[in-house]
Amino acid sequence: xxxxxxxxxxxxxxxxxxxxxxxxxxxxxxxxxxxxxxxxxxxxxxxxxxxxxxxxxxxxxxxxxxxxxxxxxxxxxxxxxxxxxxxxxxxxxxxxxxxxxxxxxxxxxxxxxxxxxxxxxxxxxxxxxxxxxxxxxxxxxxxxxxxxxxxxxxxxxxxxxxxxxxxxxxxxxxxxxxxxxxxxxxxxxxxxxxxxxxxxxxxxxxxxxxxxxxxx
Amino acid sequence: xxxxxxxxxxxxxxxxxxxxxxxxxxxxxxxxxxxxxxxxxxxxxxxxxxxxxxxxxxxxxxxxxxxxxxxxxxxxxxxxxxxxxxxxxxxxxxxxxxxxxxxxxxxxxxxxxxxxxxxxxxxxxxxxxxxxxxxxxxxxxxxxxxxxxxxxxxxxxxxxxxxxxxxxxxxxxxxxxxxxxxxxxxxxxxxxxxxxxxxxxxxxxxxxxxxxxxxxxxxxxx
Numbered sequence: 001x002x003x004x005x006x007x008x009x010x011x012x013x014x015x016x017x018x019x020x021x022x023x024x025x026x027x028x029x030x031x032x033x034x035x036x037x038x039x040x041x042x043x044x045x046x047x048x049x050x051x052x053x054x055x056x057x058x059x060x061x062x063x064x065x066x067x068x069x070x071x072x073x074x075x076x077x078x079x080x081x082x083x084x085x086x087x088x089x090x091x092x093x094x095x096x097x098x099x100x101x102x103x104x105x106x107x108x109x110x111x112x113x114x115x116x117x118x119x120x121x122x123x124x125x126x127x128x129x130x131x132x133x134x135x136x137x138x139x140x141x142x143x144x145x146x147x148x149x150x151x152x153x154x155x156x157x158x159x160x161x162x163x164x165x166x167x168x169x170x171x172x173x174x175x176x177x178x179x180x181x182x183x184x185x186x187x188x189x190x191x192x193x194x195x196x197x198x199x200x201x202x203x204x205x206x207x208x209x210x211x212x213x214x215x216x
Numbered sequence: 217x218x219x220x221x222x223x224x225x226x227x228x229x230x231x232x233x234x235x236x237x238x239x240x241x242x243x244x245x246x247x248x249x250x251x252x253x254x255x256x257x258x259x260x261x262x263x264x265x266x267x268x269x270x271x272x273x274x275x276x277x278x279x280x281x282x283x284x285x286x287x288x289x290x291x292x293x294x295x296x297x298x299x300x301x302x303x304x305x306x307x308x309x310x311x312x313x314x315x316x317x318x319x320x321x322x323x324x325x326x327x328x329x330x331x332x333x334x335x336x337x338x339x340x341x342x343x344x345x346x347x348x349x350x351x352x353x354x355x356x357x358x359x360x361x362x363x364x365x366x367x368x369x370x371x372x373x374x375x376x377x378x379x380x381x382x383x384x385x386x387x388x389x390x391x392x393x394x395x396x397x398x399x400x401x402x403x404x405x406x407x408x409x410x411x412x413x414x415x416x417x418x419x420x421x422x423x424x425x426x427x428x429x430x431x432x433x434x435x436x437x438x
Contacts, residue, residue, distance in 0.1 A: 062372075062418040064379035066390065067411040074403040078219045152282065159284035163383055170286055183294035191283040191291060198282035 005180045013189050016172030021197070023168060024155045026090050031097020031154070038102025040131065043109045053102065060099030066160050068092050073164045089161035097154055104146045108139035145208035152198045152205070169193055223405050229396050236392030237413055243388050244375040247310055251317025258322035259329070273322070280319035285380055288312050293384040309381035317374050321367060328363035329355070364433045368425035372418045379414070389413060
């Protein structure tokens with residue numbers, strides 16, 4: 001039986017935004033922590049750590065996000081870890097975000113003149129204090145625009161979790177499309193929902209980019 | 217851990233995987249050619265005298281850039297047939313990828329042209345060069361220098377994005393891999409190999425583009 005495309009169906013799609021936002025938030029927080037570690041490793045004084053971080057970044061920037069999700073989804077069970085799609089999607093996106101945020105923040109850290117780090121060193125500040133109070137606050141501020149830009153990419157990326165069966169905005173639209181036979185409306189509405197989330201972020205990112213471009 | 221890796225079962229499928237790589241490269245190349253043309257037209261529309269064209273270009277760019285590629289593909293492949301535009305998976309994939317690249321490359325190209333100081337256009341005019349000659353000899357090369365790295369990065373990104381069209385069963389590397397997965401049930405091995413193939417392709421192209429950039433789009437050494 002074909003269902004009408006009424007308010008319940010509209011609501012079903014819009015409600016999918018909750019899972020999209022939740023997954024994005026988890027991946028962004030997890031990726032923020034991972035990305036910080038990657039950025040620090042990438043700029044560490046030890047060659048071994050730098051190479052390791054560079055390899056991690058290259059792998060995630062050089063392979064499709066969809067395949068990264070597949071690897072986690074089929075790979076974790078191999079390691080003996082039972083996963084549901086929630087965990088697989090969250091882990092996959094977190095790793096992905098770690099690599100991209102790590103690369104963005106590495107750029108920020110390297111943009112801070114070496115002299116500052118050396119001055120802090122000369123003042124007897126430890127590595128941790130140096131990073132925490134001298135380098136990172138400035139590096140993260142410089143990186144603000146690309147970080148928000150990546151957030152948009154990540155939110156759009158969560159749609160791929162639909163392919164491994166995670167029910168979020170895109171998957172809800174797919175389900176509604178198949179029960180109402182109104183794919184144009186269903187996917188159009190899903191697109192509008194993504195737009196409503198991503199467009200303000202894109203604008204914010206562009207505004208900050210301009211602000212730093214003038215200063216730079 | 218009781219899982220035994222068995223990459224051997226994949227050996228008979230190496231030709232299929234190679235074929236998948238070629239399909240992916242082909243898909244990426246066609247979409248790049250069409251997408252860059254769309255991008256150029258969009259930039260022209262954005263710089264046009266007519267407000268309607270400028271608005272249309274902006275709406276197009278922002279719509280594509282702020283919605284997921286998956287939804288765009290579904291919209292084109294499942295949605296458009298309901299208003300009489302039915303496309304097979306492969307053409308639908310090309311359309312979706314081209315439209316996607318068009319929007320992203322338009323932003324890159326616009327950025328490159330904006331980065332050329334106005335004085336350079338004026339200098340060309342002052343030398344008595346026609347607008348075309350000014351563009352050809354004074355603007356084009358520095359603009360290409362600026363946008364080449366970003367555009368080549370966009371190509372690699374597009375190559376990775378092609379994997380998503382497997383969801384409308386357009387044939388490329390990922391859908392080939394899914395086919396092998398469903399006959400061998402060796403999901404993890406299949407997807408590791410496939411992922412490494414993508415990695416090899418993107419590293420190769422990053423390397424090639426770097427060489428091209430150094431040879432043609434770098435400033436001469438002093």
